[in-house]
Amino acid sequence: MARRRQLYEGKAKILFEGPEPGTLVQYFKDDATAGNGAKSGVITGKGVLNNRISEHLMLRLQEIGIPTHFIRRINMREQLVKEVEIIPLEVVVRNIAAGSIAKRFGIEEGTRLPRSIVEFYYKNDELNDPMVSEDHIIAFGWACPHDLEDMTSMAMRVNDFLCGLFSGIGIQLVDFKLEFGRLWEGDDMRIVLADEISPDNCRLWDNQTNEKLDKDRFRRDLGNVREAYQEVARRLGILPEAGNGGDMKGPETMQ
Incomplete structure (x- = not known):
């Protein structure tokens, strides 16, 4: 990451210059914010889960003819995208x-x-x-x-x-x-x-319980944010390689 030129950093992602003209590397952070930054924290492994979930959904949408910027996933936290x-x-x-x-x-x-x-x-x-x-x-x-x-x-x-x-x-x-x-x-x-x-x-x-499986768990202090994201990934059949290990580790969750 340090060898690439950073172009932009947002609340949840960082964009780096891509390996070829017209491409970018999109890095998924563990940072979480709500209320336009009024509340912030770190959800360990969130970036890994979002990378995999977004990859899966973007590919499925491409299959039905929706044009996207997604090219391919590079690793647990990064994907290659078209510059738009x-x-x-x-x-x-x-x-x-x-x-x-x-x-x-x-x-x-x-x-x-x-x-x-x-x-x-x-x-x-x-x-x-x-x-x-x-x-x-x-x-x-x-x-x-x-x-x-x-x-x-x-x-x-x-x-x-x-x-x-x-x-x-x-x-x-x-x-x-x-x-x-x-x-x-x-x-x-x-x-x-x-x-x-x-x-x-x-x-x-x-569907059955109306339990929230998204960032509202962070916004509303409901707890178990990572577990909710993991449940979505599990149901989609795309939990990251090595289960909860590998690059899932990071700073402890904090409010």
């Missing part, structure tokens, strides 16, 4: 009321929504990632109407596929956040799915 121009928007798909939508509209958490809802948020920590409309997005030049159409269409396809995949292993996909990027190939540009898909940015509840 990230669109400064978080695309959130909601199937069941939880988190902010429950608070905003006074809906009891756990209520199934009449239909899946797509929301857009402007990626800016200093502004607390405000919710924005399509008019805001187009007016401020963050994306054009065609980009928005592509992102919305892909988000709904991802939702349909993941709902079925998780339902098959006894998990409800409550909601999730996606990020997209512009992939330039010569003069041609296309929108692709970027970032990651993991319990860090999905709400996942057990």
Whole structure:
């Protein structure tokens, strides 16, 4: 890691210059944050689990024709991805009321929504990632109407596929956040799915008990965060090599 040039460090990942032009190495950290950094800690082995889970889901999505930035997993904590121009928007798909939508509209958490809802948020920590409309997005030049159409269409396809995949292993996909990027190939540009898909940015509840198997366990001080992520990986059939050993070890979990 020390020999590579670091390009960016976020809350949960570090991006390094890739081995070939147009590629990046995405490193998954054990750091956990909530409330745009208001709460922080370390969840031992979280990065390993998220790397494997995101790899699995990105590959499954590629199989149904969703274009992504993912190329291949390099090791327990790193994956090779295509370099993209990230669109400064978080695309959130909601199937069941939880988190902010429950608070905003006074809906009891756990209520199934009449239909899946797509929301857009402007990626800016200093502004607390405000919710924005399509008019805001187009007016401020963050994306054009065609980009928005592509992102919305892909988000709904991802939702349909993941709902079925998780339902098959006894998990409800409550909601999730996606990020997209512009992939330039010569003069041609296309929108692709970027970032990651993991319990860090999905709400996942057990079908029978509604037990939370995602980052809400950290946000709400429910404990057993790593165990919840491990359960998701176990049900997907992708627990890391060497079980709980290998690179799972790291700093002890702290609040």
